[in-house]
Amino acid sequence: MSSVFDPKEDSVLTGGPCSPALQQAEQRMMQIYLRVRPFSKEELDNDEDQGCVEIDDSQTVTLNAPKGSATMKSSEKGVGPSIHRFSFSKVFGPRTTQAELFEDTLKSHVSDFLAGRNALIFSYGVTNAGKTFTIQGTTREPGILPLALEATFDYIRGRLYDGMDLKPFLRNAAQSLDPDQVKQERAAKAAIFASVREDCDHQRSSSESQMSSDSVLSASSSSSHDQTVPASSPAEESCDLFALWVTYFEIYNECVYDLLQAAKKRPSLRVCDDGAGNAYVKDLRWINIQNLSEAFKVLQFGNKNRSAAATKANQSSSRSHSIFTMKLLKIDGQTVKRVSEFSLCDLAGSERCHKAKTFGERLKEAGNINNSLLILGKCITALRSHQTADRTKNGYVPFRESKLTKLFQAFFCGRGGASMIVNINQCASTYDETLHVMKFSAIAKQVVQVIPDKHLESLNPSLFGRDGKPLLRNGLIDNKMLESYLSEEELLDEDEADVSLLPQSELLNMIENLRTKLLAERRRNLVQEMEIRKEMGDAMLQQILESEELHNRQIEELKENHAEKLENTFEMYKDAIKEHAYQCAMNNLEDNYVPLDEFTAEQKKVESLEHKVSELEGLLSRSRGVPVVPTVDRSYQTEPSADVKAENDRLKRLHKEKCVLERICEDKQQLVLSLEKRLAEVNETLRDVRDAFLEKSAQLEDLQKELNEQSKSLEDVLQQKNQEIASLKDDVAALSQQSPVKCPAPPKAKRGLLANIKEAVSSPRKGPISRRKTTRTPNK
Numbered sequence: 001m002s003s004v005f006d007p008k009e010d011s012v013l014t015g016g017p018c019s020p021a022l023q024q025a026e027q028r029m030m031q032i033y034l035r036v037r038p039f040s041k042e043e044l045d046n047d048e049d050q051g052c053v054e055i056d057d058s059q060t061v062t063l064n065a066p067k068g069s070a071t072m073k074s075s076e077k078g079v080g081p082s083i084h085r086f087s088f089s090k091v092f093g094p095r096t097t098q099a100e101l102f103e104d105t106l107k108s109h110v111s112d113f114l115a116g117r118n119a120l121i122f123s124y125g126v127t128n129a130g131k132t133f134t135i136q137g138t139t140r141e142p143g144i145l146p147l148a149l150e151a152t153f154d155y156i157r158g159r160l161y162d163g164m165d166l167k168p169f170l171r172n173a174a175q176s177l178d179p180d181q182v183k184q185e186r187a188a189k190a191a192i193f194a195s196v197r198e199d200c201d202h203q204r205s206s207s208e209s210q211m212s213s214d215s216v217l218s219a220s221s222s223s224s225h226d227q228t229v230p231a232s233s234p235a236e237e238s239c240d241l242f243a244l245w246v247t248y249f250e251i252y253n254e255c256v257y258d259l260l261q262a263a264k265k266r267p268s269l270r271v272c273d274d275g276a277g278n279a280y281v282k283d284l285r286w287i288n289i290q291n292l293s294e295a296f297k298v299l300q301f302g303n304k305n306r307s308a309a310a311t312k313a314n315q316s317s318s319r320s321h322s323i324f325t326m327k328l329l330k331i332d333g334q335t336v337k338r339v340s341e342f343s344l345c346d347l348a349g350s351e352r353c354h355k356a357k358t359f360g361e362r363l364k365e366a367g368n369i370n371n372s373l374l375i376l377g378k379c380i381t382a383l384r385s386h387q388t389a390d391r392t393k394n395g396y397v398p399f400r401e402s403k404l405t406k407l408f409q410a411f412f413c414g415r416g417g418a419s420m421i422v423n424i425n426q427c428a429s430t431y432d433e434t435l436h437v438m439k440f441s442a443i444a445k446q447v448v449q450v451i452p453d454k455h456l457e458s459l460n461p462s463l464f465g466r467d468g469k470p471l472l473r474n475g476l477i478d479n480k481m482l483e484s485y486l487s488e489e490e491l492l493d494e495d496e497a498d499v500s501l502l503p504q505s506e507l508l509n510m511i512e513n514l515r516t517k518l519l520a521e522r523r524r525n526l527v528q529e530m531e532i533r534k535e536m537g538d539a540m541l542q543q544i545l546e547s548e549e550l551h552n553r554q555i556e557e558l559k560e561n562h563a564e565k566l567e568n569t570f571e572m573y574k575d576a577i578k579e580h581a582y583q584c585a586m587n588n589l590e591d592n593y594v595p596l597d598e599f600t601a602e603q604k605k606v607e608s609l610e611h612k613v614s615e616l617e618g619l620l621s622r623s624r625g626v627p628v629v630p631t632v633d634r635s636y637q638t639e640p641s642a643d644v645k646a647e648n649d650r651l652k653r654l655h656k657e658k659c660v661l662e663r664i665c666e667d668k669q670q671l672v673l674s675l676e677k678r679l680a681e682v683n684e685t686l687r688d689v690r691d692a693f694l695e696k697s698a699q700l701e702d703l704q705k706e707l708n709e710q711s712k713s714l715e716d717v718l719q720q721k722n723q724e725i726a727s728l729k730d731d732v733a734a735l736s737q738q739s740p741v742k743c744p745a746p747p748k749a750k751r752g753l754l755a756n757i758k759e760a761v762s763s764p765r766k767g768p769i770s771r772r773k774t775t776r777t778p779n780k
């Protein structure tokens, strides 16, 4: 079965009713290019080449579902075709060079951009399909972005406006900067370049994929694409100058981040409306570029900040949508005559979670990526159905449901030409996702873009002050006037107009209308959100079921494999045992083998010898007078002989003895074990006692030391006291010699004290009893 998606067959798409104004405008289908990337070596090794992608001609490609793909399974159940054919504006095969791609896809857009029209190029495809390679390329093969920059500088060479005082403003206006603001611009630019220089110093000779400005510069200047730039008009050559400003930002997890912000934690930026229906990113950093080298440095700086992570499918997968925008200001003196914009968007890879092995943070990213791509798809489908005769569906295009589509809206609504480069790989394992991408692009191809045949001057935002005067002079926003008429919030907030001049009744009406609209909008959003959630839930459930089925199948296969292996091993062992038994039997047979005739001859010999023995025994007994015992044919004897019996008895006895000995041995062993245990316990106790002893002796030593010190100090005190007493004695003796008569009798208490002292000196160890005796002496 096969199906064909060819917009040419759909007659409605080529035209359709349109207003007279639009009839003057250029109507064209959105250009959709297909690029098929070559297989990598690993993919060829992994048998990914199964002829899934066939390029029929320069515009058509056929996809053949490989075995095992969901498409093939559905086709086998009769649900859908297994072959799909798609047509594109142009198909580029695996051997297409970057320069060739640029020539055939971007040439016209660059010309438009230089001539003052806006352009948007975006790359779309599954992860690892070659989107980043197409947009950015490598140092040896620069992509369409470096080539577009080169073409732009070729065009404006020699006509660069070197002042930095005219800068893009809002979506498509310009503003004049004062000297302080110019200084700030220069400082921001210098900071970026300094950072890039540092990086270059660190990675002077790093891998090819890292884009260094110098190497890209040399590569792009050596790339052999034709001169793409349009010849300048004579008027432009005479006096017009050009200023080129660039910006680089990413949309990651539905947040906009400036890739040219040097800060480590970049703030999320707001998407606002410029008052003329154009969405733009507020507070985005614009850098004025004077040459190609500077442009590459900015690109390099931004790439360093871009969110990338390794998924199972791609080692450095871009996890965000990145948008590089150039704005060209055409300047005459100090007047900006026009502003044109050229954006290149590298979309994050669409992917299925289980295939890309995404979990946690990566799963959230995948959800956001898939959601914004889903909304992009919805917008394109809605645009397409709005443009066809299918008017049963409402005309609502959900641009505002994702940041990406909000920013793209202007292009889809005719404010510039948009083209999509669809990137695919040819791998069998990603066939189903690739098919999804192709179906999406088939719808996108049918979108008609209506591009007004007007110059951009007339598309500038219509900003008017309260007095009705325009805020634009010579294409420039007059900042002072702007400040006096509108507050920043009024100017920047989405969907807000200047209503302050309206009478109160109208304002109330307006509020009521807005309330109704808001409620309706909320209801519709809720329904849409539920639809999206349901879609995503269904998709996830489907994925879970698929993976469960796959796992079950794998488990079954594993079980079968193991059972088979087990059976084989079992059989192998059985054979080996049989073989071994047979060998043993054969060996025994060989050892014990006696030929039959030899055996019978031997038996006969034995019989004759036995016969002889019995005859001799008969003779012997007869000669002794003992009655002859009739000979017994031993060959028929069944009773065991006496020797055998004795031997058996001996064996039994020995066995009994052995048993007894074994029992004794066991008992002894038990005893030894218990003794060993006791010994261990005793050792343990001994160790404890020894430790305790050591501790006690240490304490004893300390006490001894303390005692020694105390007795020493006591001796010192005693000695001191003795000396004092001796000197006191001397004093007493001297006094008694000097006046033996006059000297009054010492009071009783003093005599007692002296006697005490004397007693203490004469017998210091006698203690209180001896002291009591001495105290009594004076009373006698």
Ligand SMILES: Nc1ncnc2c1ncn2[C@@H]1O[C@H](COP(=O)(O)OP(=O)(O)OP(=O)(O)O)[C@@H](O)[C@H]1O
Pocket (backbone or CB within 6 Å): 036, 037, 038, 094, 125, 126, 127, 128, 129, 130, 131, 132, 133, 134, 314, 316, 317, 318, 319, 347, 348, 349, 350, 423
């Ligand atoms: N035309 C091509 N020729 C040679 N190699 C290519 C081509 N296109 C892509 N490649 C290589 O394929 C790999 C994947 O490409 P790339 O990183 O551009 O994929 P992607 O679609 O941007 O993936 P993601 O969405 O995950 O970022 C890279 O190693 C790249 O060099």
